Amino acid sequence: MNTQLAPQRNYVIDLLRVLAIIGVVVIHVTSRTLENGGYDILRLNLSLILNQIFRFAVPLFFLISGFTLEYRYSKGVSAKLFYKKRIAKLLVPYIIWSGVYYLFMFNNTVSSLFSLNFVYQLLLGTAAIQMYFIPSIAVLYILFPHIHKYIHILFSKKIFVM
Numbered sequence: 134m135n136t137q138l139a140p141q142r143n144y145v146i147d148l149l150r151v152l153a154i155i156g157v158v159v160i161h162v163t164s165r166t167l168e169n170g171g172y173d174i175l176r177l178n179l180s181l182i183l184n185q186i187f188r189f190a191v192p193l194f195f196l197i198s199g200f201t202l203e204y205r206y207s208k209g210v211s212a213k214l215f216y217k218k219r220i221a222k223l224l225v226p227y228i229i230w231s232g233v234y235y236l237f238m239f240n241n242t243v244s245s246l247f248s249l250n251f252v253y254q255l256l257l258g259t260a261a262i263q264m265y266f267i268p269s270i271a272v273l274y275i276l277f278p279h280i281h282k283y284i285h286i287l288f289s290k291k292i293f294v295m
C-alpha cells in the first residue's frame with residue numbers, strides 16, 4: 134500500500150493549460166489564415182494581431198512543465214525512473230509522428246527513415262516542423278534530475294549574498 138499522499142489537483146495550472154491550448158489553436162488558425170491570404174496584413178490585421186497576442190502559449194507550456202515537474206518531484210527523483218517515463222511519453226511518440234510527417238509531407242521513402250538526415254532532422258526538430266519544441270523539452274528533461282539535485286545550492290542564501 135502506498136503511504137505517500139498524492140499531490141492535490143491544482144486548478145490554476147489546469148486553467149493555464151486551457152489558456153495555452155486555446156493560444157496554440159489560435160496561433161495555428163491565424164497562421165493558416167495569413168498564409169492562405171498571402172500575408173496581406175492590411176486586410177488580415179485581426180489575424181496578425183491575434184497571432185501575436187497568443188504567442189505566450191508555447192512558453193507557457195514550458196513554464197507549466199517545469200513547475201509541475203518540480204512540484205511532483207519535490208521529495209526527490211530517481212534519474213533512471215524519470216528518464217524511463219520520459220522516453221515512453223515523449224521520445225517514442227515524437228519519433229513515430231515525426232517519421233509519419235517526414236514520409237508524407239516531404240514525400241520521402243521508408244528507407245529515408247534510416248538515414249542520417251532523418252536522425253539529424255529529429256535532433257533539430259525539423260522532421261516535423263510543428264513539433265519543433267520537443268527537442269527543447271527533451272534537453273530540459275535531460276537536465277532536470279541534475280538541476281533538481283542541486284537546486285538547493287542555487288537558492289541558498291550564500292549565493293545571493295555574494
